[in-house]
Amino acid sequence: EPEVTQTPSHQVTQMGQEVILRCVPISNHLYFYWYRQILGQKVEFLVSFYNNEISEKSEIFDDQFSVERPDGSNFTLKIRSTKLEDSAMYFCASRGDLLGTRAFFGQGTRLTVV
Amino acid sequence: SQQGEEDPQALSIQEGENATMNCSYKTSINNLQWYRQNSGRGLVHLILIRSNEREKHSGRLRVTLDTSKKSSSLLITASRAADTASYFCATDGVQGAQKLVFGQGTRLTINP
Numbered sequence: 001e002p003e004v005t006q007t008p009s010h011q012v013t014q015m016g017q018e019v020i021l022r023c024v025p026i027s028n029h030l031y032f033y034w035y036r037q038i039l040g041q042k043v044e045f046l047v048s049f050y051n052n053e054i055s056e057k058s059e060i061f062d063d064q065f066s067v068e069r070p071d072g073s074n075f076t077l078k079i080r081s082t083k084l085e086d087s088a089m090y091f092c093a094s095r096g097d098l099l100g101t102r103a104f105f106g107q108g109t110r111l112t113v114v
Numbered sequence: 115s116q117q118g119e120e121d122p123q124a125l126s127i128q129e130g131e132n133a134t135m136n137c138s139y140k141t142s143i144n145n146l147q148w149y150r151q152n153s154g155r156g157l158v159h160l161i162l163i164r165s166n167e168r169e170k171h172s173g174r175l176r177v178t179l180d181t182s183k184k185s186s187s188l189l190i191t192a193s194r195a196a197d198t199a200s201y202f203c204a205t206d207g208v209q210g211a212q213k214l215v216f217g218q219g220t221r222l223t224i225n226p
Contacts, residue, residue: 033213043157043202043216056213091157095212102147103214107156 002026006092006106013082013113021077021109023092032075033093033103034067036060043091049075082113119217120203126223133190135220137203138183144206146179146186147214151200160188160201193224 005024013019025032034046047057049067064086066078075094079086089110093103120137127133137146148160163170163179163186170177176189190197200221204214 031212035214035216042218043204043214045213045215048213089154093214102159102162105149105157105159110154 002104004092004094004104004106006090006109008109009107010110011112013111015084015113016081018078018080019082019111021079021090021092021111023075023077023106024073025075025092025094026096026104027073029094029096029104031055031095031097032067032069033095034077035091035093035105037089037091037108038085039088046077046090079111082111084113087111087113120201120220122220123218124221124223126225127193129193129195129224129226131193133193133197133222133224135188135201135203135222137186137188137217139186139203139205139215139217140184141205142208143181144208144212146177147204147206148175148177148186148188149202149204149216151202151219153199157202190222193222195224195226198222198224 007022032049035043036046037043045058047061048055064080068076089108091108092106095101095103143165145162145164147162149157151157161172161177163177174191179186200219202216202219204216206212
């Protein structure tokens with residue numbers, strides 16, 4: 001089965017620092033997503049990305065966050081000036097189309113802000 | 115919102131028994147998906163059921179969908195210790211970029 005790859009698997013950063021979480025979606029997919037899961041809670045949608053632009057974002061996705069697809073293969077989530085409450089598991093997902101197809105999720109990056 | 119909500123929040127059964135988890139949602143959907151998550155790990159896709167389907171099987175999994183009641187159920191038959199995990203339903207809306215909206219999940223424990 002095709003895979004979405006996320007790196008790193010775990011990142012520890014100091015409060016106030018910037019982090020970049022990386023994802024390699026499935027190669028022929030067109031729709032890309034970032035989700036977040038705070039420990040013990042549900043998975044929350046952050047942002048969707050299509051045709052090189054954000055198509056939808058949640059209230060969580062404020063000016064602290066940005067996404068980019070710099071080279072046609074990688075899909076990154078940048079978190080500026082991290083806060084303690086940004087500590088969570090971040091999942092990248094991709095899908096080929098919107099016609100009743102499943103999303104493929106990466107294994108996640110566990111971000112710990114200290 | 116189209117938020118899915120699962121019940122029960124936690125379920126503990128003996129190995130070999132069947133486990134049933136329910137999910138309710140609020141708005142029209144394109145499809146509904148079920149995922150499993152072992153503690154602190156990634157999301158494993160289990161099954162997708164489209165809005166025009168009523169029942170779907172995959173191995174020991176059986177999923178039903180009732181769009182009139184906006185609800186779905188996941189049945190795991192002949193449970194095994196390895197089925198211990200959290201199970202989430204996720205609804206896929208009919209508009210926009212079809213973000214998945216996840217429920218709170220059911221924490222399933224299979225006792226040997």
